[in-house]
Amino acid sequence: MRKVVLKLGGSLITDKSKPFSVRSERVLSIVEVIREAVSSGIEVVIVHGGGSFGHFAAKSEIDEKGRLTNESVPRISDAMMELNQIVMLHFLNAGLKAVSFPPHSICLASCQFSTFNCNFTPLLKAFVSGLIPVTFGDIVLGDNGCGPFIISGDDLSMMIAREIKADSVVFATDVDGVYRDPKDASSLISSIRLEDIPGIMKEIKFPSSVPDVTEGLPGKLLKIYRYLGGISSHPVVAIVNGSLKGELSAAILGRKIRGTMIY
Ligand code: IP8
Numbered sequence: 001m002r003k004v005v006l007k008l009g010g011s012l013i014t015d016k017s018k019p020f021s022v023r024s025e026r027v028l029s030i031v032e033v034i035r036e037a038v039s040s041g042i043e044v045v046i047v048h049g050g051g052s053f054g055h056f057a058a059k060s061e062i063d064e065k066g067r068l069t070n071e072s073v074p075r076i077s078d079a080m081m082e083l084n085q086i087v088m089l090h091f092l093n094a095g096l097k098a099v100s101f102p103p104h105s106i107c108l109a110s111c112q113f114s115t116f117n118c119n120f121t122p123l124l125k126a127f128v129s130g131l132i133p134v135t136f137g138d139i140v141l142g143d144n145g146c147g148p149f150i151i152s153g154d155d156l157s158m159m160i161a162r163e164i165k166a167d168s169v170v171f172a173t174d175v176d177g178v179y180r181d182p183k184d185a186s187s188l189i190s191s192i193r194l195e196d197i198p199g200i201m202k203e204i205k206f207p208s209s210v211p212d213v214t215e216g217l218p219g220k221l222l223k224i225y226r227y228l229g230g231i232s233s234h235p236v237v238a239i240v241n242g243s244l245k246g247e248l249s250a251a252i253l254g255r256k257i258r259g260t261m262i263y
Contacts, residue, residue, distance in 0.1 A: 003043045003166045007157040009173040010051025012242045019056040022086050031094045037252045045160050046134040047153040053083035076139040077104045084136050097131045103138035111146035154220050158227035166235040170251045172242025177260030181205045191261045197225040237262035
């Protein structure tokens, strides 16, 4: 059976220009694609980003206090729980057996190694039991006095992909894929070899301002490289426009897409 980790980008499912606003129509259409994929036998773990919930709350905390402290954890984790509740309702209303695993209750950041340690045992149990685990980018405490740290849904997607030995990780975003120059529609990169990521990153024109607290597309590429580099048979990664139902469906099913594939 094909195993897929599907990351729903925050910019895809929320309107980042308006704090705390969900793109409900879009979530509905994504859930429909997932429902069809699941009924055709795909096993899926869902991860979603922070969008105008987590990123807005994190930016507000940094603006007000200068940095994130443990006292930022309730506000940011609550913002993410609010978004997660809305996403979960869409899944449940569509009859999908989704169950939520909030990272702030299962993960800690390692102060010594600058990595995250999560207890995925219950999530994996849910997955092998035929349920659809849903988790999300969040804020987590440090294990030894450091932090707190934002754990991106991208980190979680790669960590979970390793745990379940996923065939594919699909990043559903609000763009068609990775462009050499985002202003040039003909510069979409259709495939990248994992080992070529560092070189390609030097050639790509990324926007000069950092788009959010987890560093957008450059952060995503680096994470893909770091988490999958060194794994002999790693999952294929697809970066696809999640607002296009046909493309999203093709990416989940492992078919050809207009987007960026990382092998
Ligand atoms: O949007 C960020 O998750 P991401 C989560 O997947 C927070 O990078 C709390 C900003």
